[in-house]
Amino acid sequence: MSAEQSSFREEVEHLEAIVRRLEETDLDLDEALRLFEDGVRRLSAARRLLETKQLTVKRVLEEADGTIRTSDLER
Numbered sequence: 001m002s003a004e005q006s007s008f009r010e011e012v013e014h015l016e017a018i019v020r021r022l023e024e025t026d027l028d029l030d031e032a033l034r035l036f037e038d039g040v041r042r043l044s045a046a047r048r049l050l051e052t053k054q055l056t057v058k059r060v061l062e063e064a065d066g067t068i069r070t071s072d073l074e075r
Helices: 008-022 029-061
Strands: none
Touching: 008 029
C-alpha cells in the first residue's frame, strides 16, 4: 500500500514501529539509515493526510456566507 492510500493511523503505527526498531542497540548503520529515511517519508505522508483532513473539517464548518469558523478547529 502506498503512502497516499494508507490512513493517518497506519502511518503513525508504522512510525511507532520504526522508532522501536531504531531504539534497538544491535541495529547496523545502513539499516538505521534506511529506517530513518522511511520514517521521514511516512511522517511527510502523515502530515499530508492530516492537512487534507483539516481542510475537510474547514469545508464542513464553512458558513453559507463564505466565512470559516476556525475557532472550532483550534480547540
